Amino acid sequence: MELRLGWLADVLGDSPTLKLSGQAKELLAKGEPVINLTAGEPDFDTPEPIKExxxxxxxxxxxxxxxxxxxxxxxxxxxxxxxxxxxxxxxxxxxxxxxxxxxxxxxxxxxxxxxxxxxxxxxxxxxxxxxxxxxxxxxxxxxxxxxxxxxxxxxxxxxxxxxxxxxxxxxxxxxxxxxxxxxxxxxxxxxxxxxxxxxxxxxxxxxxxxxxxxxxxxxxxxxxxxxxxxxxxxxxxxxxxxxxxxxxxxxxxxxxxxxxxxxxxxxxxxxxxxxxxxxxxxxGCGAKVAEMARAFRLRRDVLVESLSGIDGVSFTVPDGAFYLLADVRGLIDPDRGSGGDWRLAEHLLAAQKLATVPGEPFGVPGHLRLSYAIHEDTLREAAERFRAGVATFGG
Ligand SMILES: Cc1ncc(COP(=O)(O)O)c(C=O)c1O
Incomplete structure (x- = not known):
């Protein structure tokens, strides 16, 4: 008799957000200078009283x-x-x-x-x-x-x-x-x-x-x-x-x-x-949480400022969490059909070693999610790479 998994095994795919972060991690493991804007978690350490x-x-x-x-x-x-x-x-x-x-x-x-x-x-x-x-x-x-x-x-x-x-x-x-x-x-x-x-x-x-x-x-x-x-x-x-x-x-x-x-x-x-x-x-760690939130806010400001004025890219300034959702539809060639956000994310990774997440799995094709859960100096460098990568993207 044929061995078959249940229906759910077919329905559930791999997490789409993990695809590009997985590729980014592979490149990092090979020593490539990848900047990873796919993180879904803070880069800070757990507050000391909790660890104690x-x-x-x-x-x-x-x-x-x-x-x-x-x-x-x-x-x-x-x-x-x-x-x-x-x-x-x-x-x-x-x-x-x-x-x-x-x-x-x-x-x-x-x-x-x-x-x-x-x-x-x-x-x-x-x-x-x-x-x-x-x-x-x-x-x-x-x-x-x-x-x-x-x-x-x-x-x-x-x-x-x-x-x-x-x-x-x-x-x-x-x-x-x-x-x-x-x-x-x-x-x-x-x-x-x-x-x-x-x-x-x-x-x-x-x-x-x-x-x-x-x-x-x-x-x-x-x-x-x-x-x-x-x-x-x-x-x-x-x-x-x-x-x-x-x-x-x-x-x-x-x-x-x-x-x-x-x-x-x-x-x-x-x-x-x-x-x-x-x-x-x-x-009891409210002060530490507030300090981390202030750091995220500063990073948000850095990313917003560095991404401003790029032709074909727009966004609403995020008010919370640590993600910015960039509308990149202006960069995508409509004649090439769907998947433009995936093509751009792949291009940014290949050409600029910059990892981002396509919007399509979040229900917004034509967008990229950029996480700013990284240090602000790295964010500035990431924005430079984004600008350069966008300029050489063929749609
Ligand atoms: C909107 C949202 N809800 C829930 C979660 C899950 O959080 P937890 O790690 O506590 O399961 C996440 C994690 O990425 C999230 O982004």
Whole structure:
């Protein structure tokens, strides 16, 4: 009998963002002077108090399984932190600790969706959203923003028929655009949400990396009346430079959290015990987080300034996260068909040893995502290479 993997093995491809970063890493390993603008993680080290707490957790023992939803002290710490941040009271039973924001999303989507359900997803989107939706045999309804700046409005949702959806995924600040919703924009969206009955997954993993004076506004703050339908997705990965520690938080109605926990208890069980105990020190590291955010803001400014005035390239200045989404449609020869962003990314890597990510997997062909999670001197050099590479690109 023929040996065949299941349907999901065919549906799930390799992560498209890894393709060019993989090639870049190969070149780097050969000693080539590649500048890598594909990074999806901070280049800073985890704050010292968290590392010290991890050492203590190992030394003190007691590192067996924990409750699947997380150690009570950490659920309590998350509840306290977000109660203050959101201005609503969050109970520990409304919190789950999972292996990064990614698992929070997968747990939530798994528990909310039935086969064939629609999930409304604003464009551009993080590449994992369509993959998780497909894995659950649900369908993605892209919501395309009609205004420049990559933020959707109630009219955009209406036009996309989002009212039919079982869930909507909002991402603020956004990967890949860096767009950050303001309070009034969220209020307008919340008015629309009140006319629907879908769940709202709000992915706020970059919440502390916001460069506007108004800062990050959690959806929960704006629409506490919708809290039974809101799943807030966040964690320590990006703001605390802890991507490898795999500590994510989900905040939702206790019945939703309970369902997510049942899935987690039968799939991965608890997050690594040492990482959980170390995470107890995280919320005391606010000053360090603010310092990293200031560094990202400076880098954002450097990149924005160095990329200004390149013919055929435009962008909206990102307000958060550490990505800039460049519109390069002006450089692409329409007669050569689709794939222009991939051709440009390959050209930049071959001709300038500059690694970037094409926009197509994020739902925006004709764009490139540039990560500025690298030192500002390297960023200046990267922008020079970008300028030179663009000038020799044949479309
Ligand atoms: C928008 C967005 N959400 C979630 C995640 C996942 O974060 P974590 O590493 O905590 O799973 C990422 C990571 O790249 C992201 O960009």
């Amino acid at each position: 707490a991890a050492h203590r957790a190992i030394d003190e023992g007691g590192n067996g399984y924990t409750a699947s939803a997380g150690i009570p002290a950490l659920r309590q710490a998350v509840a306290t932190h977000y109660s203050a941040k959101m201005g609503v009271t969050i109970e520990p039973a409304e919190v789950i600790i999972s292996n990064g924001a990614k698992q929070i999303l997968f747990n939530a989507l798994s528990m909310l969706l039935n086969q064939g359900d629609e999930v409304a997803v604003p464009v551009p989107y993080w590449v994992t959203y369509p993959a998780q939706i497909a894995a659950l045999r649900a369908r993605m309804t892209p919501v395309v923003p009609s205004q420049p700046g990559w933020k959707i409005t109630p009219e955009d949702l209406e036009r996309a028929g989002a009212g039919r959806a079982k869930a909507l995924i909002l991402n603020t600040p956004s990967n890949p655009s860096g767009a950050v919703y303001t309070r009034s924009e969220l209020e307008a969206l919340a008015d629309y949400f009140r006319m629907t009955s879908f769940f709202i997954l709000t992915d706020e993993i970059y919440e502390d990396l916001v460069y506007t004076d108004a800062g990050h506004v959690p959806l929960m703050t704006v629409a506490p009346d919708l809290r039974h339908r809101i799943v807030t997705v966040s964690g320590l990965s990006k703001s605390y430079a802890m991507t490898g520690w795999r500590v994510g938080f989900g905040i939702a109605d206790r019945s939703t959290i309970g369902a997510m926990n049942r899935l987690q208890s039968h799939s991965t069980s608890n997050v690594n015990t040492v990482a959980q105990k170390a995470s107890l020190a995280a919320f």
